[in-house]
Amino acid sequence: MYKLIKVDGGVCTAEGFYADGISAGLKPNNVKDMAFVYSDTLCETATAFTTNKMTAAPIRHFKAKGEFQTNFVLINAKNANAMTGKAGIEDIEEILATLPEEVHNPVMSSTGVIGVRLPKEKIIAGARLFDLKKRDANAAAAAIMTTDTFSKQIAYRVELEDGSCFHIGAMAKGAGMINPAMATMLCFITTDAKVDKDEMQNILNDNVKRTFNAASVDGDTSTNDTVMLLSNAKSKVYHKEAFTEALYKIMRFLAREMVRDGEGATKLVTYEVSGAKDDEEAEIVAKALTNSLLVKTALYGEDPNWGRIASTVGASGVEAYEESLKISFEDVCVYDRGELYFDAVMEQKAGEVMKRDSFTIYCDLGIGDGKFTAFGCDLGYEYVKINADYRT
Amino acid sequence: MYKLIKVDGGVCTAEGFYADGISAGLKPNNVKDMAFVYSDTLCETATAFTTNKMTAAPIRHFKAKGEFQTNFVLINAKNANAMTGKAGIEDIEEILATLPEEVHNPVMSSTGVIGVRLPKEKIIAGARLFDLKKRDANAAAAAIMTTDTFSKQIAYRVELEDGSCFHIGAMAKGAGMINPAMATMLCFITTDAKVDKDEMQNILNDNVKRTFNAASVDGDTSTNDTVMLLSNAKSKVYHKEAFTEALYKIMRFLAREMVRDGEGATKLVTYEVSGAKDDEEAEIVAKALTNSLLVKTALYGEDPNWGRIASTVGASGVEAYEESLKISFEDVCVYDRGELYFDAVMEQKAGEVMKRDSFTIYCDLGIGDGKFTAFGCDLGYEYVKINADYRT
Structure with missing residues (x-):
């Protein structure tokens, strides 16, 4: 037996994870528009990306890396870095090269307008404001919003019978271009569970079908959809059934919250x-x-x-x-x-x-x-x- | 060589065809809501119907008749007679049985709300107002409108090199539930060309794909879509290329007019x-x-x-x-x-x-x-x- 206990803390709930959101001047009026998720040790990743053939540069960049571990995700709103060709990839590489040395194999995730080059200088300047020791999940969740009217976060502490525990936390943004087969939705999930990489990917795939891919706001599928699960195994604890249930509940909750906050939606x-x-x-x-x-x-x-x-x-x-x-x-x-x-x-x-x-x-x-x-x-x-x- | 000459007269252009629209009290304020198309001799028909599995009663009634010739179509707006089961078919039979003796093998076509029984008494009383010698194509085209903001008609006289000619005329309604694969669109086409039934069906099928099925207002496909071509061969004239071109132009024009008049459309x-x-x-x-x-x-x-x-x-x-x-x-x-x-x-x-x-x-x-x-x-x-x- 095990217990799922809902807790505050979003993506900073799991041990060793940090996050924050800052304003880099991409959105007007100093509204937060850039976020990071950082783990102080390397993470395995499981991902689900858009099926759109016009795949945005950050996703092509991620996929081109092959097998790798990372401890840093840089997220920006307001510009999707899609339909930007090779230049879009080069922009990402240039930006990520400026990050501090604690960061290994960083990746990027973007949402916003299609077909416009990233405002590289602003993003590089913004990233200099990041403090990797900050644990402000609220700020991170707010920074990744586009037409969302509220931020979306959830986290569970999973307690096993023997008193050991692990955590899963997540944040997401949605609102428009939401459709079965992924949409301009970004979702970042962090866990300290000691889960096997392949198993984590299988559980994620299975859940995507029943949660995000079962949610639609407008039937359009975006170029940038991303669900990314990062695990640093710090708790040294794992329980398949409990992990599966907690992940499903998290993804279902966020998928439903996205639809509830669908552009113009009232029901x-x-x-x-x-x-x-x-x-x-x-x-x-x-x-x-x-x-x-x-x-x-x-x-x-x-x-x-x-x-x-x-x-x-x-x-x-x-x-x-x-x-x-x-x-x-x-x-x-x-x-x-x-x-x-x-x-x-x-x-x-x-x-x-x-x-x-x-x-x-x-x-x-x-x-x-x-x-x-x-x-x-x-x-x-x-x-x-x-x-x-x-x-x- | 041949000439296509655009003429007024809509569905009454071809020799021997009559039509009118009247108010049977289905729409409020004595607005026209019932129409007929009548030929004083029997017609061959070519048709294209909705692909929706919840096929409305008038279409099921038509299909159940098998091979037949007809000289009368009764059309009503405001009620689709869809999702009405066997009762929907019985209502049609009862209504058509009250028509005058000049009418042979009459058929019906409906558009409007789904899931409500036809107001049979009103329709029977309305049909008594029909004058089969009336040639008011404008009234007929107006009566079949639902959320349309203008009526849709077109007709051609097709002149062949030897001085002989035939005619094709049509009316349609569209506006909502318009989607590739047919929609709540009704289109009635009349011709006095001496066209073979199978050839007429083939030409119609080919044109539907490039015209009505290439038009979309809202992506929804209705239960009642109908394109019906009636030919009475009265002109004794036929020219395949000319007939095909005229029919294509007519169907393309009406498909585009439907989209132009799509619900809320401005472009x-x-x-x-x-x-x-x-x-x-x-x-x-x-x-x-x-x-x-x-x-x-x-x-x-x-x-x-x-x-x-x-x-x-x-x-x-x-x-x-x-x-x-x-x-x-x-x-x-x-x-x-x-x-x-x-x-x-x-x-x-x-x-x-x-x-x-x-x-x-x-x-x-x-x-x-x-x-x-x-x-x-x-x-x-x-x-x-x-x-x-x-x-x-």
Whole structure:
């Protein structure tokens, strides 16, 4: 047996990890825009990167290094260093070469506008402000935000039966370009668990599919998505089941927080799809629901227009039948295999559910055992406002 | 040689065709909401229907009839007769049974809200108002509108070298749920050309792919999409090349008009994708661009944020490289294989292009010969407004 205890401290919770955020003048008004995560000993890494073919320079830089251990990640907001070709890689190398000697094999992670060279001098000057002995997880989490309206952190102390323990902490940013298959989301996770590198990568992959890749704000997949897990093994403790559960909870929490804070979003909606031919088809349906503009605007309007849900299921390409489909808003069934007609009472009840900040829509295809859960949000005027002039 | 001459008259242009629109009280304030298309002799039909698995009752009714000739189509707005099960089919049969004796094998087509039974009595009473000798194509085109802001019609007289001629006319409605693979779009085309049924179906299929299925407003595919071509052969004239060209022009015009009138749209954007590995990959990219929320909101904001275009290309899953990609807004190249950096002058020029009501974005992947052209629009506040409370 083991216990997961939620604690404060974010990415600085695990032993030997340090982090801070500073202002390098990338964002206006001295808002924090650069962060670091540092470990005083070398770390193994597990990563999940964007599937976008126009992979940003920091990710290409990371991948080109092959097998390596690191103890430092430099993160900047406001500029994605994407579509910048070889120059983008050279900029990273030049910046990282200026870091202090405690830093080994440093890597970089960026988010922001695409197609503009990094403001190298500002970043180099900013990095000189870093104090590697600072443990300000809040400042780091704030510095990596772009259109996020709140910072996202979580950490657990994992206590085993024999009294030993290890820690996992994380921070993330999300908000826009969030879509199944990764998005402009960055997530940094630190742990002092003594976990094997390959096992850590496998557990991460498995969790990404059910958490970040099951979350969508707008159906666009960014050039910069990164989930990076750093482990320095300092606790000398490990327990696979506990580690797996804690990591899943952390990633699920952050994925849901990202959607909740989706650009212009006012509601976090969980889509539980069941009864599909198989899990793959359930996943297709769940993700189609998170991305349908007509479903998203109906959510925003708090209109229990279940016909749009049925239509989206039908349009998703999977096996589905009007005669076996069942749709519920929480415990209010609005369509039951054609045997129930939507009346004013049901509409009122379903409308009540939709007024909540967060609720679940159940969609049973009535065919097989396939199931998948995805996280989506509504789309309102604010989304348009934010994205019609994000650059300016 | 032959000449295509644009003429007025819409679906009533071809010999022997009649149409009208009336108010049956489905829409408020006596707005026209029901239309018919009638031919005084039987017609062969060619059709393209939605790929949505939750196929609406009128389409299931049509398909169940097998091989048949008809001379009458009844169209209603405001109620889609979708997700209505067997009762939906029975409602259609009951309604069609009340039509006058001149009508043979009538069919129905519906658009509007999903999941509500047809207001049968109102529709039957409305159909009694039909005068089969009326030729008011304008009234018919207006009656089938839902969130459309203008009606959509076009017709050609096709003159052959020997002085003989035939006609093709059409009307359509679009606006929302418009997506590649058909959408809540209805399109009715009438012709007196003496065209073979199978050939007419083949030509229609070929054109649907390059016109309606290349057009997207919101990425949602409806339960009711229908393109129906009726031919009564009255002109006794046919010319394959001329017929094909006229039909293509008609369908392309209506597809573009639908996008131009997309819910909340202020701009019609043509995406010409070239240099893809093959035509299929070009089509994937072109359609991804029409459906990207970040691209659509950048269009609305008149922001030449070409990074979002590059990112969408990269996320679409096709073979693509930062080093071979080229993006232009009309004749303003904004990204050229990484060899050109976007400066204030280019931004200003590209911004000028984006101020137009209609323009073309060229995207050359620089890999092969694959190409495809798709039609999309921007997404602004009005889209949200229209869809957040469409039902009320």
